[in-house]
Amino acid sequence: MAGEQGWDDERVTTVGLLFESSAGLRRILEPLLLTDSGLANQSFDVLVRLARTPGFRLRMSELAAQTTLTPSGLTRSVDRLEHAGMVTREACPEDRRGAFAVLSPKGQAVMAEAIPLHVAHIDELLNGVLTREEEETLSSLLRKIRDHIRGLGTSTSCDESDADEPVASGIS
Amino acid sequence: MAGEQGWDDERVTTVGLLFESSAGLRRILEPLLLTDSGLANQSFDVLVRLARTPGFRLRMSELAAQTTLTPSGLTRSVDRLEHAGMVTREACPEDRRGAFAVLSPKGQAVMAEAIPLHVAHIDELLNGVLTREEEETLSSLLRKIRDHIRGLGTSTSCDESDADEPVASGIS
DNA sequence: ACCATCTAGTTGCGAGCGCAACATTATCTC
């Protein structure tokens, strides 16, 4: 019961690699994103969801479910973005306790510039690492995992929003 | 320039899935780990590195490189663990500015109990999602990515510690 | 209509992290 590892389970190793890869990519991409768009990775993630949505508007709860944020965290995030003029809040007519987060024209402009740069960075970063076929394999395996763990989180969500395009902000 | 997505790059999607899977797994595993060992995911990660090292001791800088923590973050983390009696600090005789973090007997006992539980949770969580062959494929692809981005982080590290066993704490 | 229950979103609070600045020690150059 010491420095040995009797617990070299294959699955544990896989999960460890997953965490390491994810953290490593984030660590590289985050500073790049910040310097060429002024956005912190988390803000970018929120804005991407809005930018991808027709009408640029999403309910707060929807946005929280799509990002890896709790409702609380999303509230603060939208607060900051609103303060920065990128997002506005609008009341929901059908449900008066609800609110929409709406990407402002300024936010749209910023994202129109930031997204291509970010995509280019990702592209460059992963160039030559995996073959095209390997990339597809990886995507499909990850998708299986992602789908499997959806809904196990808080368990009561069950939201089935399933954008199978996994929104793939590429930063969070 | 609106709700469309002209940037559906395959690689971006893959990276997005990677982040989502990682975050999702963490969200599920973290509370489990906390309830059955009282350890926060981050502390566990640090302790695992020590538990896997012969002699249960590692230099602070080494530990920082292995975890996804900055030196600053590691200092605080070890502070907490020391306060909890799981780790002690020891001076390094050869380099008087350096310090070792050493897993205390209490820490060893806690980990001896916590690790198997954690491994079991991971095992259970991923059961039936991927075939054995798919798991191996996934591991190998992730390993390629991990290896490729090593050393691109702060760029000056170049530490080549390369435990090819990726330490795989399974909680990060 | 009335009350219990549930949901959407917000806030007080405490905790953790990273960056930049710092003290201390090692190393390199002359």
Add this chain to the structure above:
DNA sequence: GAGATAATGTTGCGCTCGCAACTAGATGGT
């Protein structure tokens, strides 16, 4: 050796996050 430079850890500060408690509005049963 003496001084410049680099590396190891640690701390002040500000930021972000999640949890739990809360307000306000919806929903369901009677």
